[in-house]
Amino acid sequence: MPASQREPLSSDDRTAAPSLTTEWSRALGLRVPVVNAPMGGVAGGRLAAAVTVAGGLGMIGMGSAGSAAALRGELRHTTPQAGRFGIGLVDWVVAAEPELLDVAIAAAPTLISVSFGTDASWVGRVRDSGIRTATQVYNATDARRAEDAGIDVLVARGAEGGGHGAVEMATLPLLDAVLDAVSVPVLAAGGIGSPASLAAVLAAGASGVWLGTHLAACSESSLSEAGRRALIAADGTDTIVTTAFDVAMGLPWPARFPARVLRNDFTARWAGREDALRTDEQARAALTAAVDADDPRTAPIDAGQGVGMLTAVRSAAQVIDDLCSGAAHLLARTP
Ligand SMILES: Cc1cc2nc3c(=O)[nH]c(=O)nc-3n(C[C@H](O)[C@H](O)[C@H](O)COP(=O)(O)O)c2cc1C
Known part of the structure; x- marks a missing residue:
């Protein structure tokens, strides 16, 4: 998309506590343009509910150990009071257990993402059910292909990101390339975990952020x-x-x-x-x-390069409030 058409950012900049929204976050009814990345084994229904209550979009992640039964278990946390939520699936896990997608659709979430594959047959089914679709992309070609498949929002996921993903481009150059390639909204992911990095991707034209590592460390995550x-x-x-x-x-x-x-x-x-x-x-x-035995000296702990910015275990609300109010202040600054 040409630079002039990039997401116009609304930072209510002349008040004591500026707010941070984008056209995309407003369309979804979110208070802030933050989506929690669907993280298998880490982003369960409890974290999703906390992120939504904090104003973002909580996502339940079904990773390589995901199953229809596990998803049903996590969905118990998504009560009407907990508000809207999304579900993130892994292509090859759905291929092995198609019921996973059936359960996800039946839960009527706001958003379903399927990542790590090239089969786009899920997109039509999900859209026909009135559910928005998302996937992670790693270069402009991926992005065009995903837009052509009818995906509603793309996640430009840079090589800095935690967990699985292609290691092709860093977040900012990738975001630029994807924004230039497509006209659907684009979320930025990978290494974001400070007000400055959030402000940077929003200023560059992202419609929001897809935050992994920094929410994995929250008290509501399922991480040990x-x-x-x-x-x-x-x-x-x-x-x-x-x-x-x-x-x-x-x-x-x-x-x-x-x-x-x-x-x-x-x-x-x-x-x-x-x-x-x-x-x-x-x-x-x-x-x-x-x-x-949950021993991180040997067991895998997924983490992006923004992990160094983490200093304490905090609630999802604290993390999101600090990131968003800090970014809003930075964006409102007159250089
Ligand atoms: C602990 C962890 C688990 C993840 N599991 C999944 C997953 O199940 N499905 C998925 O689409 N992405 C998964 N990801 C990748 C995220 O969707 C996202 O690309 C990444 O977290 C963004 O970078 P960041 O961690 O630096 O914020 C995971 C990331 C982390 C940190």
Whole structure:
């Protein structure tokens, strides 16, 4: 989209507490343009409800361990009082259990995202049910393809982001390229976790942010206490992109989508040595034991490069309020 057509930002800039909205967030009835990234095993119904109450759009994430039964369990938190919510699915997990998409549609969320695949057959079904659609994209070609498939909102997910994703472009150049390529609204994702980074992507024309790591560390997330502590302790240089965990766990993630995780003893030993890992039963058993014991020295903790900005476990409302009021103040500043 030409720069002149990018999302006009509304920062009510002359008041003591400026508000932050975009045309897209207003159309969805959100108070702030923040969507919590659907994070498998981390973004359950409790986090989704907290994000929605805080003014954003809460999303339930069904990751590689997602199932129709697990989704039904998380949906128990999405009461009418908790408000609107979205559901995020993984392409190859839905292909293995199509009922997952049926359950998601039947829940009548505001938004359904399916990421990490090229099959767009879900889009028509979801739209025909009156539900908005989203997917994550990594370059302008992906973006055009997704727009042509009828997807309503694209998530420009930069290589800085936590969890699985293509490592192709950094968030800001990707956002520029995607905004130039399509005319549907675009959310920015990857490494965002400060008022400055939120302000930067909104000023660049994003319709909102798709926030992962910074909400993963919130008190309402389903991450273990040990996982939260590891996120808080980590620095921005403490992440690594690897397929080692997926190989060890036998998960069929497409090669295009490695995961950004916290570096730990397991990545020090196995990242880049996946072929050896495939046949090392002992290492794979040790990983399973560490996952069961919730030991972040060996188990995977997904995290983006914005992890270094995390200093404490806080509620989703505190995180969202601080990010949005800080960004609104920055955007209202006269240079
Ligand atoms: C703990 C964690 C789990 C994730 N799980 C999923 C998932 O199940 N489905 C999905 O579409 N994206 C998943 N992602 C990726 C996010 O959708 C998003 O791209 C990323 O969190 C954005 O970058 P950030 O973490 O730096 O904010 C996950 C990310 C994290 C941090």
